[in-house]
Amino acid sequence: xxxxxxxxxxxxxxxxxxxxxxxxxxxxxxxxxxxxxxxxxxxxxxxxxxxxxxxxxxxxxxxxxxxxxxxxxxxxxxxxxxxxxxxxxxxxxxxxxxxxxxxxxxxxxxxxxxxxxxxxx
Amino acid sequence: xxxxxxxxxxxxxxxxxxxxxxxxxxxxxxxxxxxxxxxxxxxxxxxxxxxxxxxxxxxxxxxxxxxxxxxxxxxxxxxxxxxxxxxxxxxxxxxxxxxxxxxxxxxxxxxxxxxxxxxxxxxxxxxxxxxxxxxxxxxxxxxxxxxxxxxxxxxxxxxxxxxxxxxxxxxxxxxxxxxxxxxxxxxxxxxxxxxxxxxxxxxxxxxxxxxxxxxxxxxxxxxxxxxxxxxxxxxxxxxxxxxxxxxxxxxxxxxxxxxxxxxxxxxxxxxxxxxxxxxxxxxxxxxxxxxxxxxxxxxxxxxxxxxxxxxxxxxxxxxxxxxxxxxxxxxxx
Numbered sequence: 224x225x226x227x228x229x230x231x232x233x234x235x236x237x238x239x240x241x242x243x244x245x246x247x248x249x250x251x252x253x254x255x256x257x258x259x260x261x262x263x264x265x266x267x268x269x270x271x272x273x274x275x276x277x278x279x280x281x282x283x284x285x286x287x288x289x290x291x292x293x294x295x296x297x298x299x300x301x302x303x304x305x306x307x308x309x310x311x312x313x314x315x316x317x318x319x320x321x322x323x324x325x326x327x328x329x330x331x332x333x334x335x336x337x338x339x340x341x342x343x344x
Numbered sequence: 345x346x347x348x349x350x351x352x353x354x355x356x357x358x359x360x361x362x363x364x365x366x367x368x369x370x371x372x373x374x375x376x377x378x379x380x381x382x383x384x385x386x387x388x389x390x391x392x393x394x395x396x397x398x399x400x401x402x403x404x405x406x407x408x409x410x411x412x413x414x415x416x417x418x419x420x421x422x423x424x425x426x427x428x429x430x431x432x433x434x435x436x437x438x439x440x441x442x443x444x445x446x447x448x449x450x451x452x453x454x455x456x457x458x459x460x461x462x463x464x465x466x467x468x469x470x471x472x473x474x475x476x477x478x479x480x481x482x483x484x485x486x487x488x489x490x491x492x493x494x495x496x497x498x499x500x501x502x503x504x505x506x507x508x509x510x511x512x513x514x515x516x517x518x519x520x521x522x523x524x525x526x527x528x529x530x531x532x533x534x535x536x537x538x539x540x541x542x543x544x545x546x547x548x549x550x551x552x553x554x555x556x557x558x559x560x561x562x563x564x565x566x567x568x569x570x571x572x573x574x575x576x577x578x579x580x581x582x583x584x585x586x587x588x589x590x591x592x593x594x595x596x597x598x599x600x601x602x603x604x605x606x607x608x609x610x611x612x613x614x615x616x617x618x619x620x621x622x623x624x625x626x627x628x629x630x631x632x633x634x635x636x637x638x639x640x641x642x643x644x645x646x647x648x649x650x651x652x653x654x655x656x657x658x659x660x661x662x663x664x665x666x667x668x669x670x671x672x673x674x675x676x677x
Contacts, residue, residue: 225561229445232446236440236444240438253435257444300622310586311590312582332441333444335439335440336438338436339434339435
């Protein structure tokens with residue numbers, strides 16, 4: 224949901240980072256890497272499309288977007304173990320219980336950016 | 345475009361005054377029809393600062409070093425594959441590790457800190473439109489007024505109808521109109537709090553925009569999200585909108601007075617909610633008929649009591665620290 228504003232959020236985080244650590248002369252953002260959990264409330268295709276639009280005229284104008292998908296993981300209270308979770312509401316794949324606590328997979332994070340000399344990109 | 349919710353800049357209104365948000369985060373309202381002018385607000389919040397590690401690798405050449413081909417044996421991250429100008433750093437990764445919603449989270453943290461300092465028990469009421477949130481609030485206020493200080497922040501796209509209903513009970517309310525926005529965000533709450541200024545140890549209700557999707561992702565700084573589901577909606581709502589029910593601590597099943605006229609299976613609805621959130625508490629009420637309200641009021645009293653106790657403890661700690669410092673200063677004289 225809100226892929227356009229999420230894309231703007233990404234640009235905002237990148238801009239904040241580069242305001243604190245300005246790029247060297249001739250340097251530009253080549254890649255922006257995100258960690259998006261499979262359980263996160265975001266539609267990846269829409270996010271990619273939105274990013275293409277909002278990056279124009281910003282420090283990330285020519286940047287490619289790389290998304291690292293983080294699989295859903297939950298702690299099963301019955302098995303007392305970590306299990307993979309494809310979506311909320313699914314049962315534990317091992318024992319079928321719904322007593323699950325999501326431990327990973329709802330991330331919406333800017334992981335890092337790759338800076339490179341603009342002329343060589 | 346608003347960086348938080350995607351609505352147009354300047355469309356958000358608080359009590360009729362346009363909210364103008366600057367790039368540096370400063371928020372102030374322009375004069376509304378009532379002639380209110382608000383100076384650029386002071387904000388008691390921090391902005392999150394992610395770690396950014398500089399991994400710059402300077403690539404310098406001595407004089408006479410000629411090259412026009414790939415450096416196959418030098419790898420900086422992915423490594424350049426073609427010629428470059430000497431002296432300019434090659435690729436470098438700048439670690440960020442920051443949430444995309446970091447700006448909202450920073451405002452939310454500020455709100456949460458302010459609530460803790462004032463002993464305010466803040467609740468974020470969420471549901472689809474028409475589940476009975478406002479009626480639940482009105483009936484709650486009627487029963488708690490005089491016992492606890494109360495305050496309400498209302499959120500809707502347009503109109504002040506809900507805030508007016510609350511004010512009619514004698515309780516202070518601020519209306520946020522989001523314009524095209526579909527959820528409340530933490531910066532709007534921060535601004536509303538400057539208008540409302542709830543008393544210490546208050547119970548603050550934030551009635552979010554009627555929407556079972558978007559508000560789930562936006563922390564307002566509340567102690568709990570309370571999801572209101574009415575029996576006219578369908579038992580599988582929690583499965584259809586799992587993010588919201590997973591984010592809520594309490595589900596209030598409302599309009600139970602209508603059960604004799606419906607085929608609604610209460611246990612099925614509770615089971616569905618527990619599937620997406622095993623820890624969720626469920627209360628069944630009819631706000632309009634006053635059924636089940638005492639358990640809801642007890643839940644509220646417990647939360648408000650805990651927040652007030654926490655504030656008292658913080659104040660006591662501060663008092664002890666102050667006494668220590670005064671003693672130390674006296675001993676230095």
